[in-house]
Amino acid sequence: MSIKSMTGFARAEGTHEGATWHWEARSVNGRGLDIRLRLPSGNEPLEPRVREAVGRHITRGSVSITLAVERSDGGVEIHLNERALQQVMHAADRVRDLTNATPPRVDGLIAIKGVLDIVEPQENQELAAARGEAMLKSLDGALVALVAARSAEGARLAATLAAQLDEIERLVAIVQASPARSREAIEQRLKEQVRRLVDTGNGFDPARLHQEAVLLATRADVEEELQRLGSHIGAARELISEPGAVGRKLDFLAQEFNREANTLCSKASDVEITRAGLALKTVIDQLREQVQNIE
CATH class of the missing domain: 3.30.230 (Ribosomal Protein S5; domain 2)
Incomplete structure (x- = not known):
């Protein structure tokens, strides 16, 4: 990794x-x-x-x-500006004569700007x-x-990503093997949906009926999405082992994962496939979060 x-x-x-x-x-x-x-x-x-x-x-x-x-x-030298101090003292004496104020403290005098000069020595x-x-x-x-x-943190990320890809692969296999994707199950659902269309469509146009049947059959088929998800899993595993900065490539691939999962969920006509599709989206979201930290 x-x-x-x-x-x-x-x-x-x-x-x-x-x-x-x-x-x-x-x-x-x-x-x-x-x-x-x-x-x-x-x-x-x-x-x-x-x-x-x-x-x-x-x-x-x-x-x-x-x-x-x-x-x-110390890196610096502190110089006392005696002329500035005398001027400050003279001003303090005049203020004291006019106001009967207490004499100034030393720490107050040296805090006045210009009394102390901080000089960085020539090096x-x-x-x-x-x-x-x-x-x-x-x-x-x-x-x-x-x-x-x-790199050490990257190794931990790689292990996390590998586990997430394994989980995505497992969920894809569940959808792939679902009995709801069998030809018989799809035909039965199509017959039921066509029957409802005929029952609700008084004098239903046969051409329109054929179009609706084709549309239903297309929506029931998620084989392309499953094939692309399988391809993305292989590509992601290759990138994890690839030298160099692959974070942007993995980020793009995570977006493709999400697109296929969304399409699969929108096509799902069975509870088991819908459940697997939602779990797939959750794992892909977690994958995308981890990918954001990869160089």
Whole structure:
């Protein structure tokens, strides 16, 4: 079984020259490949290569990539702007003279914008580039782990789909073998329906009677629907074992399953066939739900 789910989670960590980081990669089902990134300030140059890396590993799903970075030096420097502080103190003294207010607290003073400057130190470009490469290497590890998680979930999905296809095959066999589909049973129902038509149609036109009989016979025959359902079962089993992204193909096939089941139910003229047809629709709906999670 080689299908992959679109649901998975992975995490990878790394360290380089005083910086530590971790990547988190998670994915859920989606119509196409939707990549959402959360990179800390200063790491924006990595974005194109992160997207490229995701595209190498994953073809479908909504993928969220988050990077968290810590640096041993704190990553920033805090500078006291003494000139701004003196101006604030002068203004505070003037306010106190005018209003008899209490002296300002230190924490209030440093909270005033401009008193403290947060400065990101200039970093050696070669060091930054080397750290970026190390980050991307660990991201690749996270993506490999994410694909493995999606594959493991895909194996569980494949087992579920196989069981559902077995149940569809069983229900198709019930309809196929139903005594209500025998020639004698169909003829008996046709005779009864024609008799009712004749009884209710005073001077019924023989040509019209023939047309109605042909229509009834056509509606009683579900052989084409059964043949197509059998073909769809075989195609679905092949897709489950096929390498690559097959989710869209399976989704289309599930719609075809549903179409044939609807037609079979509309043609059913026997309680047993109707019951099997409704059970068939239920299993097919469950199959369609599972298929939505396949890459």
